[in-house]
Amino acid sequence: MCGIIGYIGEREAVSIILEGLKRLEYRGYDSAGIGILKEGKLSILKCKGRISYLQTLLEKKQISARIGIGHTRWATHGEPSSRNAHPHSDFSRHIAVVHNGIIENYQELRKQLEKEGVRFTSETDSEIVPNLIKKFYEGDLRKALRKVIKILRGSYALGIISVDEPDKIIAIRNDSPLIIALGKKENFIASDIPAILAYTRKVIYLNNGEIAVVGKDDVEILDKRGRKVAVSPEKVSFNIELAQKKGFKDFMLKEIYEQPSVLSRILSQYVKDNRIDFKTSGISPSLLKSIKEVVIIACGTAFHAGLVGRYLLETFSRLPVWAELGSEFRYRHPVIGKKTLVIAISQSGETADTLAGVREAKRRGARVISICNVLGSSLIRESEAYLYTYAGPEISVASTKAYTAQLTLLYLFSLYLARVKEKISAEQSKKVISYLKKIPQAQRKVLEREAEIKEIARKHLHFGAFLYLGRGVNFPTALEGALKLKELSYIPAEGYAAGEMKHGPIALIDEYRAVVCIANDSPLYEKMFSNIQEIIARRGKIIAIASEGNEQIKRLIKEVIFIPSVEPLLSPLLTVVPLQLLAYYLASLKGYDVDKPRNLAKSVTVE
Numbered sequence: 219m220c221g222i223i224g225y226i227g228e229r230e231a232v233s234i235i236l237e238g239l240k241r242l243e244y245r246g247y248d249s250a251g252i253g254i255l256k257e258g259k260l261s262i263l264k265c266k267g268r269i270s271y272l273q274t275l276l277e278k279k280q281i282s283a284r285i286g287i288g289h290t291r292w293a294t295h296g297e298p299s300s301r302n303a304h305p306h307s308d309f310s311r312h313i314a315v316v317h318n319g320i321i322e323n324y325q326e327l328r329k330q331l332e333k334e335g336v337r338f339t340s341e342t343d344s345e346i347v348p349n350l351i352k353k354f355y356e357g358d359l360r361k362a363l364r365k366v367i368k369i370l371r372g373s374y375a376l377g378i379i380s381v382d383e384p385d386k387i388i389a390i391r392n393d394s395p396l397i398i399a400l401g402k403k404e405n406f407i408a409s410d411i412p413a414i415l416a417y418t419r420k421v422i423y424l425n426n427g428e429i430a431v432v433g434k435d436d437v438e439i440l441d442k443r444g445r446k447v448a449v450s451p452e453k454v455s456f457n458i459e460l461a462q463k464k465g466f467k468d469f470m471l472k473e474i475y476e477q478p479s480v481l482s483r484i485l486s487q488y489v490k491d492n493r494i495d496f497k498t499s500g501i502s503p504s505l506l507k508s509i510k511e512v513v514i515i516a517c518g519t520a521f522h523a524g525l526v527g528r529y530l531l532e533t534f535s536r537l538p539v540w541a542e543l544g545s546e547f548r549y550r551h552p553v554i555g556k557k558t559l560v561i562a563i564s565q566s567g568e569t570a571d572t573l574a575g576v577r578e579a580k581r582r583g584a585r586v587i588s589i590c591n592v593l594g595s596s597l598i599r600e601s602e603a604y605l606y607t608y609a610g611p612e613i614s615v616a617s618t619k620a621y622t623a624q625l626t627l628l629y630l631f632s633l634y635l636a637r638v639k640e641k642i643s644a645e646q647s648k649k650v651i652s653y654l655k656k657i658p659q660a661q662r663k664v665l666e667r668e669a670e671i672k673e674i675a676r677k678h679l680h681f682g683a684f685l686y687l688g689r690g691v692n693f694p695t696a697l698e699g700a701l702k703l704k705e706l707s708y709i710p711a712e713g714y715a716a717g718e719m720k721h722g723p724i725a726l727i728d729e730y731r732a733v734v735c736i737a738n739d740s741p742l743y744e745k746m747f748s749n750i751q752e753i754i755a756r757r758g759k760i761i762a763i764a765s766e767g768n769e770q771i772k773r774l775i776k777e778v779i780f781i782p783s784v785e786p787l788l789s790p791l792l793t794v795v796p797l798q799l800l801a802y803y804l805a806s807l808k809g810y811d812v813d814k815p816r817n818l819a820k821s822v823t824v825e
């Protein structure tokens with residue numbers, strides 16, 4: 219949420235910052251701004267709306283500089299407007315700051331500063347930061363910042379420039395992500411890697427409380443007390459290509475299509491000679507031997523992956539398993555302890571609610587491992603061990619490839635745990651792995667139906683509401699299908715366990731409601747088929763997901779998306795794909811920006 223970038227070097231800062239902001243736009247897109255230093259002056263340009271508006275403004279002004287900071291915003295305090303956009307400066311316009319996060323005690327600090335004569339121009343929590351730095355400034359920005367952070371409460375990643383020290387950008391992070399990227403005679407700060415990939419792959423992941431002093435030729439990292447910290451930069455494993463659309467209309471469509479290769483990549487990383495190899499993850503068999511229960515913590519789509527994971531872990535390892543929403547878990551006084559294994563799932567590794575859940579779990583003595591797509595993220599650093607999802611950067615706000623990547627790791631982990639606990643044989647594990655290996659090809663077959671799914675979406679554009687029904691391991695798929703639809707197309711959609719229909723939701727069925735029924739081959743198929751008949755009897759309009767060769771459904775329902783028949787327990791890796799495409803087309807045919815749905819942002823770093 220909110221994207222930050224900063225540049226110092228010998229090239230044109232404005233265009234580099236603008237390009238970086240475009241690559242960070244998925245983190246927020248209600249307003250944007252840029253601040254530069256030139257000839258002893260600070261200039262700030264900002265506006266409401268997308269980066270493209272900012273670009274038009276900048277083209278008119280034709281400003282240029284060698285140092286600057288930029289920001290793309292997802293509003294928390296204060297409506298989207300140009301005055302609430304970042305950068306914010308102190309009242310004397312010496313210092314400019316971009317901020318990602320929330321300053322929780324900003325009201326009391328603002329009152330105090332107002333008493334001291336500071337006039338504020340925005341409604342944001344962020345504007346207190348440049349004013350506090352100014353208040354404490356005695357010729358050294360670093361020292362002033364150290365004083366400021368002693369009184370700030372909340373989460374922040376900050377990028378700071380000042381006319382008094384025009385040869386550096388100062389940056390700090392506390393519970394909001396920030397990287398420092400190293401080039402030749404140029405350096406960068408950024409919220410996320412895609413912003414800097416066009417220039418360098420050498421990065422430093424800042425730790426909480428560390429201050430970075432970023433000059434053109436050197437970078438210094440200081441701890442809370444101002445002592446130098448020795449750091450070795452890391453090399454980012456993916457390149458700029460992975461963060462581009464590569465001929466697809468949107469990132470979302472590209473990412474849907476990447477799913478078969480992501481799944482194959484995960485298998486090639488973690489399966490050796492048909493055996494699961496988690497050596498690189500830090501997961502030790504002795505840790506797993508000691509645990510008696512599993513709690514999965516996640517939010518949104520990752521939570522839906524967790525719900526599938528619950529079926530898998532219970533099926534294979536025979537341990538009790540719960541899947542919990544991060545935002546609820548931490549406030550529930552959960553009964554967990556050192557025999558509890560917590561699996562935190564997150565694409566970004568920065569979701570504030572998931573992280574809060576993890577911290578609560580650790581406080582109560584639980585052991586924490588994570589499934590995550592961002593190396594160097596807060597979640598990975600706070601976990602005892604982690605399974606990296608190898609999905610590459612997920613740019614579209616709606617999660618697709620990260621979801622099936624998380625599922626794949628959950629299959630592998632469930633088998634691994636079951637083997638450690640001696641609940642399944644090596645042969646059983648091999649068999650499931652052999653089924654998993656067939657999934658990428660089956661996913662490709664589903665993707666071949668894109669045109670058909672687009673046509674079904676076109677026919678359903680006028681429906682005012684959708685219901686998604688699934689059973690067993692595909693109940694979470696129904697929840698995920700409904701989430702994809704509502705977040706992209708703004709059509710009200712609900713996911714339900716099909717068996718729950720008769721306990722209430724059946725009252726909703728009429729000819730104006732579309733009902734998406736997941737009816738693939740499974741031990742629960744007959745029950746699902748009965749539910750379908752109940753819906754037809756009430757004139758509900760059905761779109762069915764069924765296994766190829768199902769003549770019964772073909773005879774009964776006009777709109778059927780056929781998918782290859784796979785082992786039922788593995789079907790969530792397949793059934794979700796047509797639902798992703800359906801949501802994609804229901805939104806894009808309505809003319810919506812599928813990569814950046816309204817009110818949303820990727821990487822939800824506020825609670």
Ligand code: F6R
Nearest residue numbers: 518519520564565566569616617
């Ligand atoms: C929905 C979506 C969100 C995220 C959720 C958690 O398409 O993307 O629901 O799944 O915000 O994000 P991560 O996985 O980064 O923790």
